[in-house]
Amino acid sequence: MATNSRFIRLIKQVERNNVAPIEAAINAQLDYFIKEYKQGNSPMSLPVKPLNKALRAIYEQSGLPNAVFVRSQIKRSTKTFDNIADKLKWMINEYYNQNLLAQAVVPITETTRRQIASVMQQANEGGWGINKIVSALKNTDLTKNRARLIARTESLKAANAGAMLSAAEMDIAVDKMWVSSQDNRTRRIPRNQYDHLHMNKKQVGFNELFIVPSTKTIDAMSFPGDPNGSAGSVCNCRCTVVFVPIKNENNEPVSLRANLPASGVSNVFMRIAAMAASFSITSQIIDSLIESIEGEVFV
Numbered sequence: 349m350a351t352n353s354r355f356i357r358l359i360k361q362v363e364r365n366n367v368a369p370i371e372a373a374i375n376a377q378l379d380y381f382i383k384e385y386k387q388g389n390s391p392m393s394l395p396v397k398p399l400n401k402a403l404r405a406i407y408e409q410s411g412l413p414n415a416v417f418v419r420s421q422i423k424r425s426t427k428t429f430d431n432i433a434d435k436l437k438w439m440i441n442e443y444y445n446q447n448l449l450a451q452a453v454v455p456i457t458e459t460t461r462r463q464i465a466s467v468m469q470q471a472n473e474g475g476w477g478i479n480k481i482v483s484a485l486k487n488t489d490l491t492k493n494r495a496r497l498i499a500r501t502e503s504l505k506a507a508n509a510g511a512m513l514s515a516a517e518m519d520i521a522v523d524k525m526w527v528s529s530q531d532n533r534t535r536r537i538p539r540n541q542y543d544h545l546h547m548n549k550k551q552v553g554f555n556e557l558f559i560v561p562s563t564k565t566i567d568a569m570s571f572p573g574d575p576n577g578s579a580g581s582v583c584n585c586r587c588t589v590v591f592v593p594i595k596n597e598n599n600e601p602v603s604l605r606a607n608l609p610a611s612g613v614s615n616v617f618m619r620i621a622a623m624a625a626s627f628s629i630t631s632q633i634i635d636s637l638i639e640s641i642e643g644e645v646f647v
Contacts, residue, residue, distance in 0.1 A: 382482055
């Protein structure tokens with residue numbers, strides 16, 4: 349499907365653009381620790397500003413284009429278009445400000461801190477000198493792999509965040525549809541524990557959950573890549589979510605504002621609130637994503 353091909357191209361481009369900045373941000377944390385350690389200090393905190401800047405860039409590069417694309421697709425049903433890019437950019441940045449410090453920056457920094465603690469434990473047990481400690485901390489392959497996985501995961505999440513925010517903000521009632529790549533790389537049962545191949549074109553209401561087939565657990569996800577899903581269903585997912593406008597008996601798009609509650613709180617904003625709740629992410633899921641570098645590769 350053309351939509352999924354466009355989505356995959358976007359994710360790959362954003363990933364390529366941001367591996368280096370994320371790697372540099374992780375290295376900045378390691379360099380800070382090494383500098384302090386050489387001075388006889390054991391810092392309890394690590395700098396997060398470079399990592400915060402790198403992740404914010406991903407949300408603008410991935411979330412905004414996908415939000416604009418989704419809006420244009422939905423608006424085709426009404427035959428009208430408007431310039432909404434600035435508003436969507438503001439929404440995506442607000443989403444980042446309110447959620448990503450706790451959901452991404454802090455967990456990634458915690459993983460770096462655990463990496464340092466593991467090396468220091470080995471150093472204490474093995475009586476390592478400072479040069480060996482520095483070499484172990486600056487393991488290039490480990491840092492590059494972490495940076496690549498983080499860039500890929502955050503690019504996918506940002507693109508879907510932009511899509512969900514864009515659809516939630518509009519006055520058009522929509523269902524959502526799961527779109528998966530129909531090739532041999534896509535995970536499926538019995539070869540894998542999770543089945544995305546047969547999720548293709550599954551359609552549910554905007555605030556409903558997709559039930560992903562699994563031999564391990566019940567995986568209820570708001571969208572492909574939903575961080576509330578199991579790591580085995582989230583890691584390296586190539587699926588995307590698209591939106592299908594709901595039509596009335598005259599084949600016209602159904603307006604949400606036509607059903608404005610007496611309280612004055614529109615369905616649009618209630619839908620945004622429900623969508624925001626669906627984006628709640630646990631540090632355990634992010635840790636699973638980051639630490640799955642040497643595990644099975646899922647698609």
